[in-house]
Amino acid sequence: MNWKFSYAIGFHPWEETDQEFFQSLASLLERDEQDRGPPYGRALDIGTGSAIWGIELAKRGWEVTGVDFVDKALERGRERVKAAGVEMKLVQADVTRLSERDVGSGFRLILDTGTFHDFDVEQQQGMARSVDALATEDATVILLCWPRRIRPLIRGVSRQEIESAFAGWQITDVEPSFFKLPLPLEWVLRPDEHWYRLRRGRV
Ligand SMILES: C[S@@+](CC[C@H](N)C(=O)[O-])C[C@H]1O[C@@H](n2cnc3c(N)ncnc32)[C@H](O)[C@@H]1O
Structure with missing residues (x-):
């Protein structure tokens, strides 16, 4: 996918999903929020786009950093963050080669809604290496993954491929996301995206 071109022409149908999708994400987040009060710790929103889900994390009490490499996406993200009145740091960087200098470290939660599943194997491994370096020992990764080419x-x-890239992590949950696209894309592409929740080390 040419992300820069998509944002330039205003083609970002992934931003138009619905409440059922959000509920499926919220149910996963609750597993890392239960028995604690906010603030919940640092969260990294990988391929944050226009920061939609990073903002939701910030509203729930996470200290969020969003990363994307497309100017236009981050520009829209900054507007959304301002309109939402939340704190969220936005950084321009390539998520397949993130360093502490780019985004900091100590992330307890890493969320990716739609970036990893478009990567080739080398990029997948680069993203997983970045996550390994920046996540805490008890971190959770939540990936939204499209199974078909x-x-x-x-x-x-x-x-x-997920297991191979995230070799030091265990998949704890695989759940339907109820992700929907606007019509007619929904009919043509028939999305079947699932959430993968991973925890570091033995669970
Ligand atoms: C399907 S969009 C999802 C955006 C956002 N997470 C959402 O759900 O609205 C994928 C995002 O990943 C970003 N992206 C893709 N490859 C990237 C890379 N190597 N480094 C940083 N961002 C990347 C794109 O620019 C795009 O914003």
Whole structure:
């Protein structure tokens, strides 16, 4: 996917999903929030786009940093953050090669809604290495993954690829996301995205 071009022409249908999708994400987040009060710790929103889900994390009490490499996406993100009246740091960087200098470290939660599943194997491994370096020992990763390849839009990713990239992590949950696209894309592409929740080390 050419992300820069998509944002330049205003094609970002992934931003138009609905409440059912948000509820499925909220139910996963609750697993890392229960038995604690906010603030919950540092969260990294990978491929944050226009910061939609990072803002939701910030509203819930996470200290959020969002990363994307497209100017236009971050510009829209900054506007949304301001309108929402929350604190969220936005950083321009490549998520396949993040360093502490780019975004800091000590992230308890890493969220990716739609970036990893478009990467080739080398990029997947680069992103996982970045996450390994920046996450706490008890961190959780939540990935939204599209399973099928749809040329030229989405590469798609398998469970085996997730396990291979995130070798030091265990998949604890795989759940439907109820992600929907605006019509007619919903009919044509038939999204079947699932959430993968991973915890570091043995669980
Ligand atoms: C499907 S969009 C999802 C955006 C946002 N997470 C959302 O759900 O609204 C994927 C995002 O990943 C970003 N992205 C893709 N590859 C990237 C990379 N290597 N480094 C940083 N951002 C990347 C794109 O610019 C795009 O904003």
